[in-house]
């Protein structure tokens with residue numbers, strides 16, 4: 001097949017998304033058992049019992065199509081977040097929200113401003129839609145908001161801001177972000193991907209939904225059930241934005257993109273505050289352990305507002321990741337993110353964190 005003739009020229013310009021290696025894949029390749037995965041920012045605690053009960057309960061309904069616009073979940077989210085149901089869209093993960101949004105807003109030659117080191121999916125969908133990603137500089141490991149402002153042109157449709165940012169784990173300070181938002185023209189959509197916002201320190205949470213509810217309706221906020229609720233395998237996330245934009249997204253999205261399982265499980269965990277608090281407490285403690293041990297090794301790392309930590313190893317990240325892999329621990333080299341000496345490690349269970357830190361120390365000493 002001549003894929004260059006058949007393929008969408010936009011799709012042909014994209015690069016493949018490289019996910020964290022699968023546990024079974026590594027076990028097979030190295031003849032290991034009990035491999036630990038700390039590469040995809042999955043929850044170390046798994047899903048809650050409420051999620052598991054809801055999953056079992058929905059088994060009788062598996063033959064039925066879901067509600068195509070997930071009304072019940074949107075209604076509950078609207079109540080919880082203080083916005084309107086028609087300002088919310090659900091999709092199969094935050095990934096699905098990003099794709100549906102991209103399809104709804106980007107067309108040929110539109111510019112989308114995207115920081116140089118961030119989650120790669122924004123660039124992919126912009127390219128698929130034949131828009132032009134405009135990359136902005138970083139200030140060390142931090143997204144440079146001033147460079148974003150400088151990169152805006154009359155062709156700018158949207159700005160994609162991952163906050164907290166993947167893969168750095170850094171977040172903007174609340175006041176700086178709010179000041180930045182005030183400087184962006186209302187004609188431009190500011191997409192804030194908050195997949196990790198639950199893990200952010202209070203001074204790094206801009207309360208974006210309150211800003212939106214207060215009238216900043218050029219915001220589009222993306223959230224995920226994959227991280228704090230431990231539902232990455234279920235695939236459910238949501239977006240909050242102006243009702244006209246949500247209505248447009250609902251016109252073009254695949255009709256049944258959120259499964260009946262995903263909607264019921266998400267509904268069951270929404271008010272699971274004890275579970276969330278417990279996870280946050282554990283992650284906080286484990287991050288302190290990382291900071292202490294990395295300080296002892298005198299390594300550079302980013303204080304994390306997420307459930308992962310970015311470490312600058314000062315060496316070839318791909319090579320060190322492979323060495324760690326051979327010891328049965330999957331982590332993420334950040335070479336593909338444009339950080340060839342950095343690794344990204346998901347905060348795991350206490351014993352797994354100790355195991356990683358000991359293995360890592362041994363390898364770099």
Ligand SMILES: Cc1ncc(COP(=O)(O)O)c(C=O)c1O
Nearest residue numbers: 093094095119166195224226237
């Ligand atoms: C910043 C960011 N946005 C979106 C996603 C996608 O999340 P989901 O699992 O909800 O599709 C991820 C996944 O890791 C992410 O890191």
